[in-house]
Every structure is written in structure tokens, then in C-alpha cells.
Amino acid sequence: MRIGELSRRTGVRTHQLRYYGAQGLLEADRGTNGYREYDEDAVLRVKQIRHLLGAGLSSEDIAYVLPCALGEAPALPGCPELLAAMRSRLRRIDDQITDLAHSRDALAVYIKAAEEVGGESYPPFHGGDPEPAS
Template sequence: MTVHIGELSRRTGVNTHQLRYYESQGLLEPDRGPNGYREYGDAAVLTVTQIRKLLAAGLSTREIGYVLPCASGARPELEPCPELVNGLRERLTRLDESIDALVGTRQVLHDYLDLTERRALTTPGSATG
């Protein structure tokens, strides 16, 4: 059974423009009917579900392009193919680096705030707030 993009959007809760974007990124591959309309097979709902969950895990569509062939099921379960493991490891490293940078930035802001509040307490006529 095939469905058009509007029906796939209704079944998955994903806007049609996002589905077209997934197609442009090579993540979703519809057939074209005689009228030129996109026609999606039964597996498209599962594929869109996998894409959404992988996006929620912080993967880019480019990364998902590498991961998707290793995915099965709605969760999705990921087969341990070498490209997948390396890609996920690289993504996790970048995420850890971003977290470390944010923690450092947060500490600097805390330090500025602490210094400013202490100075406000010792400066006559200043207000905190």
C-alpha cells in the first residue's frame, strides 16, 4: 500500500515540508506515481519515526544518513556496523566538548555575578537586582 505525502504527514505528525527536507537529505525515498506525486510505501512511517528519534538524540541529518541503514524497529535498534559506532562516538565526543565549554562559561558567569553582588554590598547607594 502506498500513501501520498499528506497522509504520511498525518500518520507521523511530521509536517510535509520536513518530509520533503528528509527526502532532499536522502533519508526518505518516495516513488513517483504517474501523476508525479510522491508515493510512500509501508516502511516510510517507520523510517520517519526512526529519523525523529535519531534527531531527538542530537544527531544531524547528515549523521542520520550514516546511521539509518543500521537501524531497525521504531526505537530504533542499531546494528553495530563500523560506520555507526565511529559516527556515534564522534558525535558523543563533540557533545562532551560542548558540555565542557558550557560548564566553563557557566562558571565564569557565576564568578562575575558573585563579584558584582559582593561589590554591590560594599558600595554605598548601589542596588542589586
């Protein structure tokens, strides 16, 4: 099947499919016309890639684990190296959560202090850099 058909069957945009190919995650043959040609296994492979990306694994991690992948979800039996990669990613996520929690707590303290001071009224802040004073 061509890339457009694979895109329709998986719901993944063609530029993402090309990226998966460039990262070594998805293989395609080239037809005599130069078009990418995918076999039926590509549908399952794309679904596996999407699930693993959804779990926060990098393309590099996914390339490492795909040979172990079974099924759409996928199950990853017999791949002890994967466990180390997933634990490492989980630690990074936990660190990010901790950092965000600290930032949230600090911001809450600033808000509470500003509300307690009262007096001056501030315009609503909608993220990004505040507008410069004129």
C-alpha cells in the same frame, strides 16, 4: 500514501518530510499526477529518523546508519561504522557541555563579585544585548 497522510501518521510536518527526502533519508515515488507517493515502510523510516535526530546525529550521520536500523527505536546491530560516528558525536556533545560549564562558572563569578560590591543598582538583564545608555 501521499505526504499529508505520512505527516498525519508520524506527526512530522510535510516540509520536514521533504527535507528528509532532499537529504536522501526518505524515498518517495512520483505518481502520474506528480505527487510524492510513500509506501508503508516510510512510517517506520520517519520514526527512525526522528529518534536518531533526537540523539543528536546529523542528517549525514543518519543517512550513513539507516541501512543498519532495525525497529522504531531503532536498534543498530552489525554497523561498526555507526559506533565511530556516534562516539564522535558524543565527544562533540561532551565538549559543548564542558564549554557551557566553564561559561556558567565564569558568569557565576561575575554575579558574585557584582553582588559583593553592592552600591549601584542595575536593571534586570533579560538576555540579548543590554539597551544602550541614553
